[in-house]
Amino acid sequence: MPVCGLSRLISQTIVCVRVTGVDLILVWSEGRAVACERMCPHEQADLSLGHLSGGRLFCPRHAASFDLRNGxxxxxxxxxxxxxxxxxxxxxxxxxxxxxIRSPAN
Structure with missing residues (x-):
C-alpha cells in the first residue's frame, strides 16, 4: 500500500505513518527508503524524534543507535x-x- 510521497520523505527525512494499525516511521537514509517500527525496542522511546548519522538511527532517549540495513x-x-x-x-x-506488517515473524 502507498504510505508517503517520495519527495515528502526526502525533504523531511523521517515521516510517521500508520499501516494496518501499526505505527511505523519511514526514513530516508543514504539514498534509500527504510521502514521500521516507531518505538525503540529498548525503552519504547519515539524514534521519530531521533536523528540520523552514517546510516544509523539514534534513539532520542538513550543514544543507542540502530543500523538501518539490518536493525x-x-x-x-x-x-x-x-x-x-x-x-x-x-x-x-x-x-x-x-x-x-501483520506477519507474526516481524
Missing part, C-alpha cells in the same frame, strides 16, 4: 534488533507490504 543495535545495549519492513518506490510513492 542491529549498537554494541553494548541489551535489546533485540529494530524491526525493519520491506519498502519499494513506485510512481513517486513509498509502498509498504501490509502483509509483512
Amino acid at each position: 542491529r543495535i549498537s554494541y553494548g545495549w541489551p535489546s533485540r534488533p529494530l524491526r525493519l519492513y520491506p519498502v519499494r518506490i513506485r510512481d513517486d510513492q513509498v509502498w509498504i507490504d501490509a502483509d509483512a
Whole structure:
C-alpha cells in the first residue's frame, strides 16, 4: 500500500505513518527508503524524534543507535534488533507490504 510521497520523505527525512494499525516511521537514509517500527525496542522511546548519522538511527532517549540495513543495535545495549519492513518506490510513492506488517515473524 502507498504510505508517503517520495519527495515528502526526502525533504523531511523521517515521516510517521500508520499501516494496518501499526505505527511505523519511514526514513530516508543514504539514498534509500527504510521502514521500521516507531518505538525503540529498548525503552519504547519515539524514534521519530531521533536523528540520523552514517546510516544509523539514534534513539532520542538513550543514544543507542540502530543500523538501518539490518536493525542491529549498537554494541553494548541489551535489546533485540529494530524491526525493519520491506519498502519499494513506485510512481513517486513509498509502498509498504501490509502483509509483512501483520506477519507474526516481524
